[in-house]
Amino acid sequence: MARVLLQSICKNYGDVPAVRKLDLEIRDEEFMVLVGPSGCGKSTSLRMIAGLEDITSGDLWIGDRRVNEVSPKDRDIAMVFQNYALYPHMTVRENMAFGLKLRKLAPTEIKKRVDEAAQILGITEYLERRPKALSGGQRQRVAMGRAIVRYPSVFLFDEPLSNLDAKLRVQMRVELARLHQRLRTTIVYVTHDQVEAMTLADRIAIMDNGVLQQLGTPHEVYHRPKNRFVASFIGSPGMNFLTGHVQATNFGHMFAGAGFSFSLSSEIVELLQNHRHSEQLTIGIRPQYFHIANEHDRGTVESVAEVVEHLGSEKYVYFRLGDTLVTARVAEDHPVRAGDPVRYRVDNSRVSLFSEDGNSIFL
Ligand code: ADP
Numbered sequence: 001m002a003r004v005l006l007q008s009i010c011k012n013y014g015d016v017p018a019v020r021k022l023d024l025e026i027r028d029e030e031f032m033v034l035v036g037p038s039g040c041g042k043s044t045s046l047r048m049i050a051g052l053e054d055i056t057s058g059d060l061w062i063g064d065r066r067v068n069e070v071s072p073k074d075r076d077i078a079m080v081f082q083n084y085a086l087y088p089h090m091t092v093r094e095n096m097a098f099g100l101k102l103r104k105l106a107p108t109e110i111k112k113r114v115d116e117a118a119q120i121l122g123i124t125e126y127l128e129r130r131p132k133a134l135s136g137g138q139r140q141r142v143a144m145g146r147a148i149v150r151y152p153s154v155f156l157f158d159e160p161l162s163n164l165d166a167k168l169r170v171q172m173r174v175e176l177a178r179l180h181q182r183l184r185t186t187i188v189y190v191t192h193d194q195v196e197a198m199t200l201a202d203r204i205a206i207m208d209n210g211v212l213q214q215l216g217t218p219h220e221v222y223h224r225p226k227n228r229f230v231a232s233f234i235g236s237p238g239m240n241f242l243t244g245h246v247q248a249t250n251f252g253h254m255f256a257g258a259g260f261s262f263s264l265s266s267e268i269v270e271l272l273q274n275h276r277h278s279e280q281l282t283i284g285i286r287p288q289y290f291h292i293a294n295e296h297d298r299g300t301v302e303s304v305a306e307v308v309e310h311l312g313s314e315k316y317v318y319f320r321l322g323d324t325l326v327t328a329r330v331a332e333d334h335p336v337r338a339g340d341p342v343r344y345r346v347d348n349s350r351v352s353l354f355s356e357d358g359n360s361i362f363l
Pocket residue numbers: 013016017018036037038039040041042043044045
């Protein structure tokens with residue numbers, strides 16, 4: 001069992017809190033991604049799990065052992081860093097074998113493990129090369145190989161793909177997913193890249209300012225964000241936020257803000273009637289939930305396309321509602337150009353609602 005459990009973990013640097021009361025259970029065999037903007041405390045959390053950073057307060061468990069005071073080498077973990085830190089004067093094989101030699105494993109066992117890891121990672125043909133004769137992606141694989149040969153119960157990854165170019169990053173992401181399926185080892189993975197988080201994770205822990213904001217599957221954090229921070233951090237292009245209030249009109253209920261209004265479904269109106277809320281609300285609409293209106297649609301939003309971006313498979317249309325610049329995602333074959341009038345229906349069943357304090361009001 002390689003469950004990792006963080007109970008009320010705090011880390012202060014002097015007076016400055018970096019991680020505040022973090023409660024997090026990483027299940028056996030789970031791929032957990034810690035994600036958040038720079039400085040949110042994700043690396044510090046990972047480094048505490050690794051034993052590279054003291055824990056100010058709280059309890060850390062790996063398996064059934066409380067490991068707060070256990071040294072990194074005795075924690076049964078292996079860490080892969082952003083800068084792979086390979087030894088330049090050693091071959092790939094020697095780099096991968098190095099840690100095992102220090103542990104005085106038998107040469108036959110070392111060879112078996114290195115060959116096996118090299119085969120999993122597709123680097124067998126490079127085993128006798130030096131790191132400088134490898135590409136960035138190959139070096140990253142060697143760094144992973146060095147971790148794999150240790151047969152750890154937990155892998156810790158600290159932004160392992162951030163030094164690779166965009167195309168290679170996508171490729172390595174797929175390989176990491178495959179690696180996890182094959183090894184079924186518990187993984188804790190830190191990144192600032194929400195796309196990496198969404199594509200790799202079984203569950204995502206989203207942090208901001210040292211505080212865990214939401215823990216959930218990629219589907220949950222995308223479709224049911226707990227607050228505005230999570231809603232704006234996850235998804236690309238980002239969610240649109242419109243602030244206004246509910247208005248009863250002869251044509252039914254509308255959501256009205258400065259310079260725009262659109263109709264609200266009876267489900268949302270009913271929900272709001274049963275929920276105490278501030279008069280001022282924010283509605284979050286992801287770009288794909290603006291639908292091109294037909295002539296029968298009422299209560300639509302109307303504006304002028306300021307910019308149209310072509311992505312090949314789809315288009316992003318940027319337009320203004322009041323002062324807010326809004327993005328809609330439409331099909332590539334939709335004929336819209338900058339300067340054209342646009343009219344969209346808001347898919348009310350897909351919106352998020354936020355009260356003034358930024359917390360979600362769940363439908
Ligand atoms: P992230 O990995 O999310 O970018 P970190 O965990 O590295 O964030 O840092 C969290 C906070 O702790 C930041 O405000 C950072 O400036 C601070 N911090 C990190 N390491 C140290 C350190 N060694 N000394 C003082 N402050 C630090």
